Amino acid sequence: MKKEFTFSYEHHSSKEELSAAQQKAVSASEEALTKAYAPYSKFKVGAALLLEDNTIILGSNQENKAYPSGLCAERVALFSYGAQKSEHKIKTLAICGDGDLLKDGDIFSPCGGCRQAMAEYTDIQGEPFEIIIKNGDGSFMIFDGIHQLLPFIFGSK
Structure with missing residues (x-):
């Protein structure tokens, strides 16, 4: 039996098309991208969590000579949030990247490990959070939650 999976997302060509909270x-x-430490890949990534109380938690990729000991920006932000045990839920995760790996027309997308971490924090808080990704051309993709980027989440039924 063949089955099909489809998803939808918003696409905006500029930051000005986003809401004030999304722009924040x-x-x-x-x-956060300016705080990235990426001397080996030369590809910097910044992530920011906007919590429901308007608190911002930053994350940036942090590389290490002892590869793969570094961490992606998304996980740095999410794990920092987890370590702080905030009672406020995540409202939005915004991600951007910069480096030769991301050409002008390219779509930027989180790695599988980061997608699974997003799924874990969605499960922890009991509801999805918005994910905004800035592409190489400066446009933005907005997803309602991780289920659109990771349809068969590890441990799903």
Whole structure:
């Protein structure tokens, strides 16, 4: 039996098309990008969590000579959130990248490990959070939750 999976997302060509809250999250991810430590891949990533109380938690990729000991920006932000045990839920995760790996027309997308971490925190808080990804051309994709990026989440039924 053949089955089909489809999903939808929003696409915006510029930051100005985003809501004020979305712009805040994206701007914070761009700030986080400046804190990335990527001397080996030369590909910097910034992530920002916008919590329901408007708190921002930043994450940036952190590489290490002892590969694969580094961490992706998304997991740095999510694990920092987890370590702080905030009582406020995640509203939005914004992600941006910069480097030769991301060409002007390319779509930017989180790795599988980060997608699974997003799924875990969705499960922890009991509801999805919005995911905003800035592409190589400066456009934005907005997903309602991780289920659109990871349809068969590890441990799903």
